[in-house]
Amino acid sequence: MKSIFSKILAKxxxxxxxxxxxxxxxxxxxxxxxxxxxxxxxxxxxxxxAAVHSAGNAYLALFQGSIFxxxxxxxxxxxxxxxxxxxxxxxxxxxxxxxxxxxxxxKAGLFNIGAQGQFIFGAIGxxxxxxxxxxxxxxxxxxxxxxxxxxSAIWGGFVGLxxxxxxxxxxxxxxxxxxxxxxxxxxxLKTKVFLRPRAINPLAPPVHDSAKLPQFLGSxxxxxxxxxxxxxxxxxxxxxxxxxxxxxxxxxxxxxAAAARTxxxxxxxxxxxxxxxxxxxxxxxGAVQTLGSQFELTPDVAGSFGFDAITVALxxxxxPVGTVxxxxxxxxxxxxxxxxxxxxxxxxxxxxxIQALIVLFISAPALVKYIFRxxxxxxxxxxxxxxxxx
Amino acid sequence: MSLxxxxxxxxxxxxxxxxxxxxxxxxxxxHAILGENGAGKSTLMNIVYGLLSPDAGTIxxxxxxxxxxxxxxxxxxxxxxxxxxxxxxxxFTVAENIVLGHEKTRRFGLLDLEKAKEEIRRVSKExxxxxxxxxxxxxxxxxxxxxxxxxxxxxxxAKVLILDEPTAVLTPQETDELLKNMKNLRDKxxxxxxxxxxxxxxxxxxxxxxxxRRGKVVGTALPSAxxxxxxxxMVGRPISLDIKKKPAQLGEVVLSVKNLNVHDVRGxxxxxxxxxxxxxxxxxxxxxxxxxxxxxxxxxxLGLEELVDGEILLDGKNITKANVRESLHAGIAYIPESxxxxxxxxxxxxxxxxxxxxxxxxxxxxxxIMFPNVVAxxxxxxxxxxxxxxxxxxxxxxxxxxxxKQKVVLARELSRPVKLVVASQPTxxxxxxxxxxxxxxxxxxxxxxxxxxLFSTELDEVISLAxxxxxxxxxxxxxxxxxxxxxxxxxxxxxxxxxxTKASA
Numbered sequence: 098m099k100s101i102f103s104k105i106l107a108k109x110x111x112x113x114x115x116x117x118x119x120x121x122x123x124x125x126x127x128x129x130x131x132x133x134x135x136x137x138x139x140x141x142x143x144x145x146x147a148a149v150h151s152a153g154n155a156y157l158a159l160f161q162g163s164i165f166x167x168x169x170x171x172x173x174x175x176x177x178x179x180x181x182x183x184x185x186x187x188x189x190x191x192x193x194x195x196x197x198x199x200x201x202x203x204k205a206g207l208f209n210i211g212a213q214g215q216f217i218f219g220a221i222g223x224x225x226x227x228x229x230x231x232x233x234x235x236x237x238x239x240x241x242x243x244x245x246x247x248x249s250a251i252w253g254g255f256v257g258l259x260x261x262x263x264x265x266x267x268x269x270x271x272x273x274x275x276x277x278x279x280x281x282x283x284x285x286l287k288t289k290v291f292l293r294p295r296a297i298n299p300l301a302p303p304v305h306d307s308a309k310l311p312q313f314l315g316s317x318x319x320x321x322x323x324x325x326x327x328x329x330x331x332x333x334x335x336x337x338x339x340x341x342x343x344x345x346x347x348x349x350x351x352x353x354a355a356a357a358r359t360x361x362x363x364x365x366x367x368x369x370x371x372x373x374x375x376x377x378x379x380x381x382x383g384a385v386q387t388l389g390s391q392f393e394l395t396p397d398v399a400g401s402f403g404f405d406a407i408t409v410a411l412x413x414x415x416x417p418v419g420t421v422x423x424x425x426x427x428x429x430x431x432x433x434x435x436x437x438x439x440x441x442x443x444x445x446x447x448x449x450x451i452q453a454l455i456v457l458f459i460s461a462p463a464l465v466k467y468i469f470r471x472x473x474x475x476x477x478x479x480x481x482x483x484x485x486x487x
Numbered sequence: 488m489s490l491x492x493x494x495x496x497x498x499x500x501x502x503x504x505x506x507x508x509x510x511x512x513x514x515x516x517x518h519a520i521l522g523e524n525g526a527g528k529s530t531l532m533n534i535v536y537g538l539l540s541p542d543a544g545t546i547x548x549x550x551x552x553x554x555x556x557x558x559x560x561x562x563x564x565x566x567x568x569x570x571x572x573x574x575x576x577x578x579f580t581v582a583e584n585i586v587l588g589h590e591k592t593r594r595f596g597l598l599d600l601e602k603a604k605e606e607i608r609r610v611s612k613e614x615x616x617x618x619x620x621x622x623x624x625x626x627x628x629x630x631x632x633x634x635x636x637x638x639x640x641x642x643x644x645a646k647v648l649i650l651d652e653p654t655a656v657l658t659p660q661e662t663d664e665l666l667k668n669m670k671n672l673r674d675k676x677x678x679x680x681x682x683x684x685x686x687x688x689x690x691x692x693x694x695x696x697x698x699x700r701r702g703k704v705v706g707t708a709l710p711s712a713x714x715x716x717x718x719x720x721m722v723g724r725p726i727s728l729d730i731k732k733k734p735a736q737l738g739e740v741v742l743s744v745k746n747l748n749v750h751d752v753r754g755x756x757x758x759x760x761x762x763x764x765x766x767x768x769x770x771x772x773x774x775x776x777x778x779x780x781x782x783x784x785x786x787x788x789l790g791l792e793e794l795v796d797g798e799i800l801l802d803g804k805n806i807t808k809a810n811v812r813e814s815l816h817a818g819i820a821y822i823p824e825s826x827x828x829x830x831x832x833x834x835x836x837x838x839x840x841x842x843x844x845x846x847x848x849x850x851x852x853x854x855x856i857m858f859p860n861v862v863a864x865x866x867x868x869x870x871x872x873x874x875x876x877x878x879x880x881x882x883x884x885x886x887x888x889x890x891x892k893q894k895v896v897l898a899r900e901l902s903r904p905v906k907l908v909v910a911s912q913p914t915x916x917x918x919x920x921x922x923x924x925x926x927x928x929x930x931x932x933x934x935x936x937x938x939x940x941l942f943s944t945e946l947d948e949v950i951s952l953a954x955x956x957x958x959x960x961x962x963x964x965x966x967x968x969x970x971x972x973x974x975x976x977x978x979x980x981x982x983x984x985x986x987x988t989k990a991s992a
Contacts, residue, residue, distance in 0.1 A: 341855045345857060352835060353828075357843075358811065359791065359811065361814075361816075
């Protein structure tokens with residue numbers, strides 16, 4: 098028991114410490130960007146208390162906006178105070194899926210920068226089935242999700258095929274295909290099929306109610322079964338990687354392609370298969386976003402999901418469980434950031450700074466170890482510092 | 488100049504790599520330091536060269552005690568070192584590499600290479616090195632690159648030259664050249680510390696031998712000592728270097744290769760018209776200097792080469808166009824040339840490495856589902872059978888020593904029902920104990936009725952294991968000769984002198 102516990106501790110301590118450092122440095126930034134704090138710099142004690150007060154308020158608002166808000170709890174039951182947490186999870190669901198897409202590819206030695214494009218194709222597929230057909234509820238959702246995954250699997254698999262057949266580097270190809278996907282979406286939204294009747298701006302018709310992902314905490318709470326889809330997908334990715342022959346091949350190619358080839362594993366097949374599955378995961382993320390919270394296809398449906406996905410997978414050290422937690426953390430930062438902006442004078446951008454700081458500290462394990470005077474803390478450099486050689 | 492070490496001690500955590508080592512290298516002497524991998528030879532020399540600092544002990548050069556903290560100190564004291572892995576920049580010329588770190592400049596900060604080139608030509612001529620200062624390093628054969636390293640040491644006035652496993656990367660011819668050059672250097676007054684685990688080279692070149700085992704000096708010997716004596720001192724138990732094998736019991740033809748050609752993507756023909764038959768119960772060794780198409784031939788048998796024509800029949804079945812998986816399943820065991828690169832996945836557990844090519848077969852998997860418990864259970868059996876020394880089968884393969892890594896590869900490949908064993912350089916870089924194990928295993932494979940195709944650049948290995956020897960030169964098999972062929976004749980064949988033609992230099 099003890100060894101399992103210490104193993105887990107060793108695994109999470111680095112991301113945790115990086116998070117703590119980011120929060121600390123972010124606090125300093127918040128204090129310095131507060132106009133009421135800076136003039137007090139003449140008297141150190143006043144300055145210090147004002148700074149702590151300012152940062153504390155901002156983080157309190159962040160907490161209230163992302164996890165628990167006691168004001169909401171007062172008006173009704175205690176549980177209602179957790180409304181912000183459901184909002185965080187709502188944002189986290191598509192991010193988990195997109196993050197898994199990057200993480201899975203990474204385990205097979207592929208750097209999938211294309212989650213953004215794959216996400217867009219998933220959103221297109223889900224949206225089309227959602228508004229163009231009228232079907233019984235469960236069937237409608239299923240069909241929309243499957244279509245989204247097929248679209249994005251083809252989109253992602255194409256990259257794998259290119260790499261397998263021509264040696265084209267997946268980083269370049271996926272970056273470029275992200276642009277293609279964005280502009281394809283923009284064009285698509287102006288076509289007759291997709292443009293909402295009487296709309297001037299590019300906007301697709303809303304999806305039918307039967308295609309929306311069912312909510313399970315009452316109609317006031319937007320959280321829907323998308324989060325379960327994401328968790329099931331995380332389990333699925335874990336299972337594939339660690340318990341299936343497919344995953345064995347994926348990992349073998351990722352760790353040493355030459356040895357995998359010598360053992361009779363087809364590197365070309367693995368590359369294509371991994372990119373297809375990765376594409377499908379990101380596409381499912383796009384579908385969850387479209388059918389779960391946005392309900393209509395817009396040009397910026399993907400927001401920064403596809404790019405945050407890379408950060409999330411990195412933070413989660415490319416392992417499915419880690420990716421889930423990292424995505425929830427990012428979901429919480431995003432949900433809380435809005436409240437922080439509304440309640441305090443801090444811009445929502447400070448959240449982006451904290452996100453960036455987390456990534457910075459995660460990718461510099463030596464720095465974190467030095468700051469905390471740690472010896473023998475395992476790893477960390479692995480994900481951040483390798484992989485660009487494809 | 489003489490080199491004297493007294494009581495050198497160095498520990499890494501609980502591991503004592505050097506335990507109060509005393510060593511005296513006389514002026515103008517080739518002193519061999521003999522020991523298995525991990526005995527502490529390299530640690531000792533890194534201390535002498537200033538790359539590591541000792542916990543205790545003193546170093547004297549020419550009778551003067553020195554405080555060597557960095558390689559710069561060592562160089563200043565006249566100590567030069569040629570590392571096992573060369574410290575050269577591949578895209579630089581020989582001259583550029585040699586001046587690196589000691590660049591002299593002309594006006595406007597321009598590099599003055601002419602002087603360096605002159606120096607290189609002078610040293611090169613003095614020792615018959617034949618090195619062109621303008622050649623790009625990466626285009627040079629390994630043997631010449633090593634000479635560049637040696638010249639680098641000599642130009643900066645090294646009087647004590649440390650050669651760390653200098654022959655590990657060399658072909659037999661290059662090795663002979665090196666040994667000759669070493670004697671030449673010695674005769675001109677340079678002391679040489681020669682680190683190795685190869686016994687024949689020690690006997691041939693050394694004036695004195697110090698044997699190190701587990702960080703301690705366990706004895707000294709003269710080159711007149713027998714190989715058995717040296718090996719036993721090195722390993723710490725009696726070693727028999729005589730390979731005992733019964734006469735081959737030939738069976739059916741297992742492998743039949745007809746007119747095999749292999750091209751690379753640039754259209755060069757690397758394997759030319761090879762025809763070869765191999766019967767069950769025999770070992771055919773393919774001898775040749777590295778880079779004469781042996782690797783491509785071996786890879787073509789497994790299906791790793793793309794542009795192959797001709798015919799490969801395994802047990803009568805045509806596998807010329809088969810992919811790797813089909814060839815493995817048709818009954819080929821493949822021990823690749825580089826176990827680190829092609830044989831194992833360093834970050835995978837030992838248990839996983841034992842099933843790399845079996846992972847989707849029963850009992851390890853059914854359909855897409857794998858059974859880690861079965862994988863682990865089978866791994867325990869294999870590990871015991873092949874005497875792999877390890878802590879846990881769940882440890883990564885990178886935690887194993889070279890010999891144990893090779894045992895894992897052997898355990899995986901030989902535990903399948905195979906008809907043909909293709910072994911490429913199976914003992915390269917291994918210590919004496921592991922070589923003994925691999926050789927015994929190869930013979931027992933033969934005796935159990937498998938056909939063995941052994942690729943080796945080590946003449947000793949070829950002669951002691953083979954039933955027949957095929958010599959490859961420039962992509963062709965230029966002769967197939969019996970195993971009692973003389974070394975001299977084999978050497979000529981390996982140099983490309985065809986039987987029936989007169990040797991001409």
